Amino acid sequence: MHQTTDAPQITADYLAHACQKRMMNMILLVVFVALLIGGFGTANARNAGGFLNGLPNVFDFPADVLGEAWERAHLLPGYFLKYLPSLIETVNIAGAATLIGALLAFFGALLATRGLAPAPRLVAPLRRVLDVLRAVPEIVIALVLIFLLGGGPVPAMIAIALHTVGALGKLFSEVNENASLKPVDGLESVGAGWLQRMVLGVVPQVAPNYLSYALLRFEINIRASAILGFVGAGGIGYDLRNTMSWGQGKFDEAAAIFLLIFGTIIIVDQVSSHFRNSLTHGRAYQDKGAIL
């Protein structure tokens, strides 16, 4: 008797709850869609050319570039060779910045992880420093450094390296937090110093994840390095801007640079994702590194 009166009550409560939840979700969805539509409207209104006006022209420029590249396809290998040094410079900017950034982030992360840091009082301020380094877009540092140091690859390298310290420092310290402290305690009990504890106790646990994150950063930094070149920091991006400014009829060199950038990014992505997979899956460490 008791149960029969209760069951409809529970059903009704459940349905009411589900209905309420569904209402909330609907409202959120409507708000979100309205924001999206309104946002596109605003963006469209503030753009120099409208979306609908520009839509028919989207393929004009790629068609021009590809058409000219096709017409003078025999020249492309020569252009590839001509811009190879710039491409190497772009890759080197990314490579050196990733290396320097990862090295600094390695120490920064150890100093900013509770339980591992030799000076626990420095953990909080150091984390704020990493946050700020991560928040500053590379272009800000790069433009200021270009003003101080003149154009060229060094401003871009420093700018990307600083951002890398912030980004990797955060990821590294998250990895550190999951590391077991037992080896560290063991090493401490036999009188190992801080550096020895870290190198022998922590690094073997975290190295695969560190490497995986650093490789991912390298992929990101190649793109950043090409973009920074475009605002004046050397490398292939700078050449791209110059060739673009020559205008119609001379887009074949721009096409060659487009292809170089495209190819480099694809190759680096493939190679790096192959290594990242073997680093994270090969050691039964299937976590966030894999999904990123």
Next chain:
Amino acid sequence: MTDLTASSSTTRQTARRSFRRKRIAGLTAPVLILAYLTYVFVAFDVAGLGERINVSNMKTLVADSYSYKTHVARDNRNGEMEIAIEGERKGRYAPGQAPSWVILGETTRVELGNGHVVELGPEVTYDVPGYGLITATPGRSGVNATLPEGPLPEWINASKNRLAVTTDAGRLTITRNRAEVFRYFNGWELFFFTLDSPYYGMSPLDLLRSGDYGAIWQDFWTNKMWRHGDVAWALVETVLMAFLGTFGAAMIALPLGFLAAKNFSPLGGLRFAARRLFDFLRGVDGLIWTIVLSRAFGPGPLTGSLAILLTDTGTFGKIFSEALENVDDKQIEGIASTGAAPVQRYRFGVIPQITPVLLSQVLYYLESNTRSATIIGAITGGGIGLLLTQAIITQKDWEEVSYYIVLIILMVVAMDTISGWLRSKLISGTEAGH
């Protein structure tokens, strides 16, 4: 017994060998890194950096970011005075008006503080405490400067047609046609109101009391020097680019992700096509998309949004399809056993499983795209990135550059906080990918 010692000695040998191998490997890595960095540093000519570094630019940058200067200039040909903050038209005092430390007259008296006094007239004098009186009568024949006896100090730069005196209090430059004094002040000039506003120089309390909040806001918002309204719009545009790009990409990538996932897409050809599309979108990269799209749509936030949207459709498609491939079949089977139609199976069997991963990824990219939008804005011409590059190109408004940098950092930190808050709110309790 002998067996044991023999085996232990071989074990020891293997251990030793493995240790040696490890040690060599441990040494080669740093050596390789060092070699690469050396090569890059030589290629980039880092050693020559010391000569290339522009110290005077650095001084201007640092000084400008926390201080400003007011120019007081006299045209020596007609005796007209001009007083302007940072020497800009927008900061010019109306004729006959002057700050309290300038006394206009036949000869204008400029007090630089600490006893430094400059008088601008047909004869220009600068009384430097502890050094003496510098006089000059600029005219056709040159600046005709007379300096106190003794060797020329290094803070005075004198030639026939030009005299420049730089002291802690300020700076005096005299040429044949013009005598100009700079006085430096701390802070950002005219940040709230420009000189033409009636509210310039009023204290916050007086402003509160005056009651004309609409007019006060109007004057602040349309401040010609700092353009607060434009800057606010630029920030909104940048956030808008990130928002539209990220969520637009997520909405397009979700159905495409199903096409590219092994367990949901029965057609191998379609799967292959979807995957190559993702690779293509990601490989072409935001830079090239920005260039291509700005040709069609012109500069502005829409171009930036679409560039982010295209790049991230590729990224999200890849992430989503990987997440979909890791979906647990048991839930889908359970839903199917209740007689659910395919759409319902997706809605209740698949979506709840992948939502945490997708949302956390999308929100992570929202923050990262705010930074990208700043950069894309600098290239395509929209948002705070454009203002920043413009301010840097003028090479003199470094206080504005610092202002924009502070705003950009605050904007990114705010987006980071919001996306982190949303992440914890929407995905609370569930294990979330990064």
